[in-house]
Amino acid sequence: MTQLPASIDATQTMLGDVGYVAGRDLSTVVFLALKLGRPLFLEGEAGVGKTEIAKALAASLDRRLIRLQCYEGLDASSAVYEWNFAAQMVAIRTAEAQGGAERAALTRELFSEDYLISRPLLEAMRPQEGGAPILLIDELDRTDEPFEAFLLEALSDFAVTIPELGTITAPEPPIVILTSNRTREVHDALKRRCLYHWVDYPSFEREMEIVTARAPEAAETLSREVVAFVQKLRGEDLFKKPGVAETIDWAKCLVALDAVELSPAVIADTLGAILKYQDDIQKLQGSEAKRLLDAAKAEL
Template sequence: MTKTASPAPRSIDETLDMLTAADYVADRSVATVLFLSLRMKRPLFLEGEAGVGKTEIAKVLAKALGRRLIRLQCYEGLDVSSAVYEWNYAAQMIEIRMDEASGSVDRSQLERNVFSEKYLIRRPVLDALTGEEGNAPVFLIDELDRTDEAFEAFLLEILSDFQVTVPELGTIKAKEPPIVVITTNRTREIHDALKRRCLYHWVDYPDAARELEIVRRKVPDANRRLSAEIVRFIQKLRELDLFKVPGVAETIDWASALTELDKVALDPETISDTIGVLLKYQDDIARIEQGEGRRILKEVKAELSTAE
């Protein structure tokens, strides 16, 4: 039985409420571009640093609208057979052998049999184009910047017409275009031709108030004082010239880890013992352990004491 999709939000405020209800703490600019993307039926292009919540937007959208989420995880060397479709060659060979063994082989009929829907393996792109009308899936193209320009050009054609040609079967066109969300961490520039077909939004790190709300929603068991210290500490870390500053995902992980350790406040030893949850490069970790961590912690404690 096909699950009925929920109607799209009718205003920016409804979009914001939809995201909040799914525990995604968004600002109004995110809600605005998401609302426009849904109303205008245009792909949404989200750019920003890793870990700021770009992928989560697609997940929340699929859940809130009751749509299937189809995810194409991009990587270097991604090709059509991995992204769009391929034939089940093993099953085709078995079919050919069985027909040959039966002694009655009609070559044209055999070709029609083995190149039929039965043996077609649908990869994410083709799968996204075969949703039912009124219940098209959310199609997440994640980290597009990891692919090469050739695949980007191929994707441009897909997003233009929402159809794919399978030589043996013909053209497969979407009854209703999927809701497309594209993310990139900006490790390379994406061609303007693709961006022009999308609505663009830069997803930045949240301010302290919004990040604290995220922690309280995602790690509700965390001590409130600890949550406040974690957020302020990370906000100050992002001001440093680190190789990779922590994203919101790391903030949530750190709050979860410290809660598992029954911590109620930050201290130098705790920071040193758990810094690997927060930072992923040794040079960054060494810098924090050589004095920056203590300095930031001291500032955080002083600010919170003053605020109280």
Template sequence: MSDAKPQPLPHSIDQTLDLLTAGGYVADRALATVLFLGLTMQRPLFLEGEAGVGKTEIAKVLAAGLGRRLIRLQCYEGLDVSSAVYEWNYAAQMIEIRIAEAAGIRDRSEMESGVFSEKYLIRRPVLEALQGGPGGAPVFLIDELDRADEAFEAYLLEVLSDYQVSVPELGTIRAEEPPIVVITTNRTREIHDALKRRCLYHWVDYPDAARELEILARKVPHANRQLAGEVVAFAQKLRELDLFKAPGVAETIDWATALTALGRDRLDADTVSDTMGVLLKYQDDIARLEEGEGQNVLDAVKAG
């Protein structure tokens, strides 16, 4: 549960924008609009974009700003119901059965009603999100859905349709109030249209230079102003190249933080070469810059 006092939902796009800004998230009006509509219409928000552009951060800021609990389901290949929704505490159930047998209980139905109760139900993120709690419905972040298998995506479609889960031993568990759902994907595969139709869609793009500079000012306020400007310009120009993975906003923040920790107040060839592993994460991209492309980008940055 968030320590912050629960706050009412924003009543306008401007209030939504203020909520994001107060949480340190520099958003444009288009994002604030779709987020406001998602909250108002109680529809999941489907955020798509390259890794590192700030999709996950939106859910975190939203939860903090509204004083709601953040429940995160990190998707991966092989994710199944027992990991994402619920499972039974089998060890505790076996102990209960042994105790019942020792007490002379032999009635099967009586024994089943004892072991298949909520006492032994382990709630995973999906069921936890539907359960809610004090302070209003939680923010349910389904992160990197494209990493999960299509079978789990189909199951999730059923959950988001009616905000309920069927537990054979207990029956149907429904949410009293739908959670605020934020789904992110890096587009490593396409998500089925049936799920997208239930959501409000927004593409989270790389920020322009002015907005990225504002992000650095908020996230790395102790960074030298000239350094921040050169870091942003360098990252912006790298995104124009055909790299295997262009640097995201997260990498820009990390690079500015690292350079500040090293006491740098401007970029030079040696500094760029020594710290390129903070900005780029693939050796082929780093090698390309070390072979001369990096100096060209640096020259362009210095030339303004």
């Protein structure tokens, strides 16, 4: 188990060692979350690297990553635990075939750990080899308010209650990362439990560092053109602006095509790597891509 970083600089270096290029502002809030044992709430546009922070922490600290992917309709039973109904039915039928068992004893057996299926929140509360795990609660804004209320209680005490077994408390609180794409506002009460950071689109220099780290096979000239073009593209009126993840994907696609520089033809052929809606792609057809490319190259 790797020790927690002792400073902001050490945090920044630790993340960089596993390929995550973090600015000092982000490194500061990550360091404080680790130091104080507080959940970290990361908000920002999709594709700017919020989820990757949890993965980078798990890799750099050599901790297990437990991910709860949120969705509409997610409830406590899906996030915490459920009983293995099929196995319980088999046990009941077996007991009946063997002449029956004492009802109270059978009930205790059926609702024991042997028939319990742990979901991410419960799994994160259990002892782990190598220290407390990284608990990633991803895209929290996809859930509804009742689940937020439940999560608020769970993160307050780092404990969950199973009526048949009692309360299970984490021997060591997990390192909690919550993310939101801000498709709706998350309740203030939950945010107050956390340290908060808005993850914005990076500057040109920062995005160049990221592309160099994540797509090192791309030549520097090509990488600079890719980043400059994407930065210009984000200033356009698009339904979904490309994130850093799309920049990295595009650079890798261009390398796979043996492209050495951007051209309107190359851009037209590979727009699907950075734009995910047909309306946005249509806006870049014809002379529009050339206009943005010329503007991007003029600033290099």
